Amino acid sequence: MQSNHHKILIESIRRLLRRDATTHLVKIVDKTHVADLAEVFRSLSLSHQRKLFDMISDTEQKGLLFSELDEDTLMGFVEEMELDDLVEILDHMPTDDVADLIGRLPEDKSASILEKMKKEGSEEVEGLLRYEDDTAGGIMVPDFIALRENITSRKAIESLQKEYMDVEMPFYLYVVDEYGKLVGVSSLRQLVVVRPDTPLKDFMTTDIIAVKTDVDQEEVAKIVARYDILAVPVVDEYGKLIGIVTVDDIIDIIREEATEDILKMAGAGEEFVETQSVVRSTRIRLPWLFASCVGGIIAFIIIGRFEESLSKFIYLAAFIPVIMGMGGNIGTQSSTIVVRGLATGRLNIIDIWSVVFKELAIGLILGVIYGVLIGIVAQVRYDTGALAISVGVALICSMSVAALIGSLVPMLFARINVDPAVATGPLVTTAIDIISVFFYFTIATTLLGI
Amino acid sequence: MQSNHHKILIESIRRLLRRDATTHLVKIVDKTHVADLAEVFRSLSLSHQRKLFDMISDTEQKGLLFSELDEDTLMGFVEEMELDDLVEILDHMPTDDVADLIGRLPEDKSASILEKMKKEGSEEVEGLLRYEDDTAGGIMVPDFIALRENITSRKAIESLQKEYMDVEMPFYLYVVDEYGKLVGVSSLRQLVVVRPDTPLKDFMTTDIIAVKTDVDQEEVAKIVARYDILAVPVVDEYGKLIGIVTVDDIIDIIREEATEDILKMAGAGEEFVETQSVVRSTRIRLPWLFASCVGGIIAFIIIGRFEESLSKFIYLAAFIPVIMGMGGNIGTQSSTIVVRGLATGRLNIIDIWSVVFKELAIGLILGVIYGVLIGIVAQVRYDTGALAISVGVALICSMSVAALIGSLVPMLFARINVDPAVATGPLVTTAIDIISVFFYFTIATTLLGI
Numbered sequence: 077m078q079s080n081h082h083k084i085l086i087e088s089i090r091r092l093l094r095r096d097a098t099t100h101l102v103k104i105v106d107k108t109h110v111a112d113l114a115e116v117f118r119s120l121s122l123s124h125q126r127k128l129f130d131m132i133s134d135t136e137q138k139g140l141l142f143s144e145l146d147e148d149t150l151m152g153f154v155e156e157m158e159l160d161d162l163v164e165i166l167d168h169m170p171t172d173d174v175a176d177l178i179g180r181l182p183e184d185k186s187a188s189i190l191e192k193m194k195k196e197g198s199e200e201v202e203g204l205l206r207y208e209d210d211t212a213g214g215i216m217v218p219d220f221i222a223l224r225e226n227i228t229s230r231k232a233i234e235s236l237q238k239e240y241m242d243v244e245m246p247f248y249l250y251v252v253d254e255y256g257k258l259v260g261v262s263s264l265r266q267l268v269v270v271r272p273d274t275p276l277k278d279f280m281t282t283d284i285i286a287v288k289t290d291v292d293q294e295e296v297a298k299i300v301a302r303y304d305i306l307a308v309p310v311v312d313e314y315g316k317l318i319g320i321v322t323v324d325d326i327i328d329i330i331r332e333e334a335t336e337d338i339l340k341m342a343g344a345g346e347e348f349v350e351t352q353s354v355v356r357s358t359r360i361r362l363p364w365l366f367a368s369c370v371g372g373i374i375a376f377i378i379i380g381r382f383e384e385s386l387s388k389f390i391y392l393a394a395f396i397p398v399i400m401g402m403g404g405n406i407g408t409q410s411s412t413i414v415v416r417g418l419a420t421g422r423l424n425i426i427d428i429w430s431v432v433f434k435e436l437a438i439g440l441i442l443g444v445i446y447g448v449l450i451g452i453v454a455q456v457r458y459d460t461g462a463l464a465i466s467v468g469v470a471l472i473c474s475m476s477v478a479a480l481i482g483s484l485v486p487m488l489f490a491r492i493n494v495d496p497a498v499a500t501g502p503l504v505t506t507a508i509d510i511i512s513v514f515f516y517f518t519i520a521t522t523l524l525g526i
Numbered sequence: 527m528q529s530n531h532h533k534i535l536i537e538s539i540r541r542l543l544r545r546d547a548t549t550h551l552v553k554i555v556d557k558t559h560v561a562d563l564a565e566v567f568r569s570l571s572l573s574h575q576r577k578l579f580d581m582i583s584d585t586e587q588k589g590l591l592f593s594e595l596d597e598d599t600l601m602g603f604v605e606e607m608e609l610d611d612l613v614e615i616l617d618h619m620p621t622d623d624v625a626d627l628i629g630r631l632p633e634d635k636s637a638s639i640l641e642k643m644k645k646e647g648s649e650e651v652e653g654l655l656r657y658e659d660d661t662a663g664g665i666m667v668p669d670f671i672a673l674r675e676n677i678t679s680r681k682a683i684e685s686l687q688k689e690y691m692d693v694e695m696p697f698y699l700y701v702v703d704e705y706g707k708l709v710g711v712s713s714l715r716q717l718v719v720v721r722p723d724t725p726l727k728d729f730m731t732t733d734i735i736a737v738k739t740d741v742d743q744e745e746v747a748k749i750v751a752r753y754d755i756l757a758v759p760v761v762d763e764y765g766k767l768i769g770i771v772t773v774d775d776i777i778d779i780i781r782e783e784a785t786e787d788i789l790k791m792a793g794a795g796e797e798f799v800e801t802q803s804v805v806r807s808t809r810i811r812l813p814w815l816f817a818s819c820v821g822g823i824i825a826f827i828i829i830g831r832f833e834e835s836l837s838k839f840i841y842l843a844a845f846i847p848v849i850m851g852m853g854g855n856i857g858t859q860s861s862t863i864v865v866r867g868l869a870t871g872r873l874n875i876i877d878i879w880s881v882v883f884k885e886l887a888i889g890l891i892l893g894v895i896y897g898v899l900i901g902i903v904a905q906v907r908y909d910t911g912a913l914a915i916s917v918g919v920a921l922i923c924s925m926s927v928a929a930l931i932g933s934l935v936p937m938l939f940a941r942i943n944v945d946p947a948v949a950t951g952p953l954v955t956t957a958i959d960i961i962s963v964f965f966y967f968t969i970a971t972t973l974l975g976i
Contacts, residue, residue: 083876111752119874146872237719246715247697247756264714265696269687301781302561304774306697306756323773324754330777331751334784335866338791342862343855354887361859361892368855369896372848373903379844380907386840393836393843394829398822400847401959404854405793405818405952409811412792416785422596424569426533437804442811446819453823457830502855509851 086116093124098131105131114144125153139168142177151180159185163192172217172325179209212296213289215329216310216319219243222252223276225260230272236264247306250317251280258286258309258317286311289318293329298421300326336497337419341412343367343501364502371506375513382517385526391458392520395467396513398450403474403512404505406442410435410482411500418490419497428487432480439479443472466520473519474512481507536566543574548581555581564594575603589618592627601630609635613642622667622775625655662746663739665779666760666769669693672702673726675710680722686714697756700767701730708736708759708767736761739768743779748871750776787869790947791862793817814952821956825963832967835976841908842970845917846963848900853924853962854955856892860885860932861950868940869947878937882930889929893922916970923969924962931957 085108092101105113105128113132117125132138142150142165154162154177166174166189178186207213221240223232232249240246249267251260260280270279286309287296300308300323310319339345343364345357379386379396386392414431417423423431451468455461482504486496535558542551555563555578563582567575582588592600592615604612604627616624616639628636657663671690673682682699690696699717701710710730720729736759737746750758750773760769789795793814795807829836829846836842864881867873873881901918905911932954936946 082871083874086874086876109753111754115752115871118872119877233718236715264718265686268683268714268718301774301777302565303559304561306773323756323777324751327751327773327777327780330780331784331870334781334788335870338784338788338862338866341788342858344859344863354884354891357884358888358891361856361888362895364859365852365855365892365896368851369848369899372845372851372900375847375851376844376903379847380841383840383844386843387837390833390837390840391830393846394826394833395822396843396846397825397829397850397959397963398819400850401818401822401825401956402815405815405955406811408792408951409794409814412788413794416788420781420785421532421565422568424533424536424565426536427569434804434807438808438811441804441808442815445812446815449819450822453826457826501858505855506851509847513847 082112082115085112086119089116089128090120090124093120093127101128102131102133106133110137110140111144113141114146117141117145118149122152122156125149126156129153135164136168138165142166143169143173147180150177154181159188159192163189166193170217171219172215175214176209207289210293211289212287212291212293212308212310212321213319215293215296215325216289216321218319220250220307220309220317220320221246221248222250222256222317225251225253225277225280226275228273228275229267229270229279232267232276233272236267248309248320249276249280250309250320251276252317255314256316258284258311258315260284261309284309286317287321288313294333296321297326297329297333301330333419337415340495340497341415341500343503367502368506368509371509374510378510378514378517382521385517385521385524388526389463389520389524391463392517395450395454395470395516399467399470399474399512399516400509402446402471403478403508406439406475407478407482407504407508408500410439410479411486411504414483414486415496415500418486425487425490428484428491432483432487435479435483436476439476440472442479443475446475447471460524462523462525463520466516466523469523470512470516470519473515474508477511477515478508481511532562532565535562536569539566539578540570540574543570543577551578552581552583556583560587560590561594563591564596567591567595568599572602572606575599576606579603585614586618588615592616593619593623597630600627604631609638609642613639616643620667621669622665625664626659629655629659657739660743661739662737662741662743662758662760662771663769665743665746665775666739666771667775668769670700670757670759670767670770671696671698672700672706672767675701675703675727675730676725678723678725679717679720679729682717682726683722686717698759698770699726699730700759700770701726702767705764706766708734708761708765710734711759734759736767737771738763744783746771747776747779747783751780783869787865787947790945791865791950793951793953817952818956818959821959824960828960828964828967832971835967835971835974838976839913839970839974841913842967845900845904845920845966849917849920849924849962849966850959852896852921853928853958856889856925857928857932857954857958858950860889860929861936861954864933864936865946865950868936875937875940878934878941882933882937885929885933886926889926890922892929893925896925897921910974912973912975913970916966916973919973920962920966920969923965924958927961927965928958931961 089101089104117128120128129138132141178189221236221243223235236246247264249262249264250258251262253259260277260282261284262276262280266279285299285303285305287299289310289312296308307320307322309317310321312318343361345360414423418425447468450471451464454467455464485504486500489496489498539551539554567578570578579588582591628639671686671693673685686696697714699712699714700708701712703709710727710732711734712726712730716729735749735753735755737749739760739762746758757770757772759767760771762768793811795810864873868875897918900921901914904917905914935954936950939946939948
């Protein structure tokens with residue numbers, strides 16, 4: 077469904093909700109894919125969400141909807157629900173999503189839910205809760221097909237028809253030894269194309285791509301993306317197969333990680349916060365702005381020290397914005413290219429010096445171009461050679477240093493295993509602001525002889 | 527393979543290449559997955575790339591490597607190759623990648639390649655070249671399974687074993703009518719679980735998610751992500767099935783689109799450019815910086831108009847950096863949240879006013895907090911009430927307006943179907959710089975009565 081259709085869907089559902097047109101709404105809800113319903117849900121008020129939710133007749137559909145909702149919408153909605161209703165729906169959700177949700181609830185609530193979930197799945201959920209949210213263990217599902225290597229293709233197909241009807245993504249058949257250790261992998265397709273009496277071990281692949289439970293989800297996503305696979309098996313420390321991470325979850329992770337990086341780079345937190353909460357958003361952005369506030373105060377102190385020079389050459393002040401702005405922008409360009417390059421694997425930290433050198437060269441060239449341009453503007457306006465030269469040289473220095481810092485800082489952060497995305501945004505920009513102002517006044521006062 | 531392993535792999539291959547240790551290298555190349563080789567390739571010089579490439583014995587492996595390489599690395603490499611060698615390798619690549627590559631070559635070269643590719647696939651490639659690169663038609667592959675609705679499950683499995691051995695992603699079986707029109711879809715899994723004599727029409731799904739050839743790739747990616755499917759069928763204007771887009775390509779698209787957005791927001795072009803070319807990178811960044819340069823000149827003109835006031839209150843200049851910096855940073859936060867929110871579907875343009883209002887509220891709150899803080903700093907340093915108030919009020923205005931512009935501009939851009947990512951970065955920042963400076967001096971001169 078394209079975004080325009082979404083817009084129409086949201087608008088009509090809102091209108092119908094306001095009009096309490098239940099019959100009509102039930103019909104729409106019935107015909108709409110849960111993924112689309114989830115999208116609608118997000119832009120409704122809590123009371124409208126509840127109304128719409130009650131119109132879904134099928135518990136399974138309700139479970140699917142929960143899986144599709146983003147965290148904030150879901151948590152807001154779940155907090156107000158009756159425990160019994162909630163547990164019934166959780167029973168219809170994929171284990172990894174249930175574990176995720178329970179892990180985010182207040183402790184007393186999650187304990188009583190786990191207690192209530194008496195079905196076999198509950199142990200699975202408890203199992204998943206042991207792993208960190210953003211590791212292979214936290215995102216895996218325990219639904220996979222595991223067969224022994226002596227089983228023939230025919231037998232394998234039979235067990236698919238019986239035991240494994242519930243498996244979500246039955247494309248890979250994992251082959252395990254007597255201890256459950258992963259020893260091979262085959263595919264549904266291979267099953268279908270080999271002769272029925274061929275044992276798995278004769279056509280399985282033993283060259284297995286697998287991850288341990290503690291591997292970071294970003295790393296898991298990279299592996300799935302790199303090797304073009306639909307699921308990656310997760311093994312414990314003994315090599316025992318305990319779950320799989322499927323490609324549909326990987327897609328969500330790739331989008332989330334990109335979002336995280338983008339928001340971090342802008343100093344706007346790590347995750348989207350609830351769309352309605354101004355207070356939470358404010359709290360998240362506050363500390364990042366503090367960095368730039370401190371930077372501003374430092375710049376203010378620097379300029380204060382040059383007050384006397386400023387009083388002689390008032391027009392020095394007029395060039396502060398252009399020097400800060402150009403430095404800040406080229407610094408952002410450099411750091412963005414490096415941060416994203418590292419995230420996508422396009423840049424490698426072992427190439428640190430060639431990358432930094434390249435950025436420095438770009439900064440220098442662009443600095444010269446714009447330095448000359450702004451120098452000419454200064455000359456035309458004030459007709460003071462020394463000022464024009466000061467402004468031009470300051471711009472060259474500021475832009476080169478900005479490109480240098482912008483590329484070097486994230487590279488260094490990556491090298492010491494700190495997320496390079498954090499290094500950019502306010503931190504780098506603020507550093508560049510301070511340095512630019514300092515350079516500018518030092519160069520200007522020297523050249524103007526004041 | 528984790529990034530640390532990659533680092534080791536790259537370093538050892540580089541070392542071996544320098545030492546010309548061919549036997550050792552051939553062994554490593556043989557054992558390494560092409561996806562990993564592609565990663566290594568990227569950080570080698572062209573001559574080393576060529577050396578390493580010649581060590582790959584299997585043409586199919588060479589084709590796979592080509593598919594894995596990023597565009598710049600590939601194009602640099604291909605330009606120097608003999609036509610015959612190239613065509614032989616192209617024969618071993620997926621059709622969509624071949625079409626992509628040929629579409630990017632100079633016209634004369636691509637024409638002679640197409641001529642040489644005499645195999646049946648060549649027409650397929652020519653077919654794909656008709657569609658825009660970043661549409662469903664441009665990214666689809668023509669390898670899919672299409673069966674008629676009366677065929678039984680057993681017959682279907684038989685034809686999988688015969689005709690469709692080459693299909694890359696055989697998870698969905700598309701059901702078509704006599705004109706090739708898509709009428710249903712089934713899965714390999716369903717084939718295996720139903721009774722062998724059941725005709726497809728009895729268990730196929732008729733509720734099909736499909737896209738037309740001209741749908742934007744970003745939209746296709748959203749559909750695959752939303753509905754958690756592994757492939758989406760592509761139909762022509764008559765509903766005839768002509769290709770599928772598979773989830774592995776979708777993953778690449780999602781990463782590319784995120785990268786594009788990030789780079790655009792930073793005003794650093796749309797795509798990563800060849801890692802070695804300083805000149806190309808410079809050229810791409812130049813126009814974006816020009817926006818901020820023009821902004822700087824405007825700010826300079828504004829400040830020039832207040833020169834007289836400045837000469838009376840020199841210390842007004844000292845607060846320029848903090849007011850510009852804070853405004854710029856909160857503007858970037860707001861615009862980033864809106865741009866990414868729109869891209870992920872978390873924000874919808876119909877909510878424009880609630881989003882903008884929320885951002886304005888956040889800007890106002892943060893403006894008051896930091897306005898008071900900086901006002902106090904000003905008061906402590908200069909002990910001039912009017913100055914402290916001017917600085918504080920200017921900061922409040924600047925931050926509120928920055929949040930307003932930062933959220934409103936991308937929303938408006940989205941509404942008129944211009945990519946909102948372009949709206950952020952240098953454009954928004956520059957606008958905010960100008961407005962901040964203007965506010966500051968207007969408020970200060972009014973309050974200080976100069």
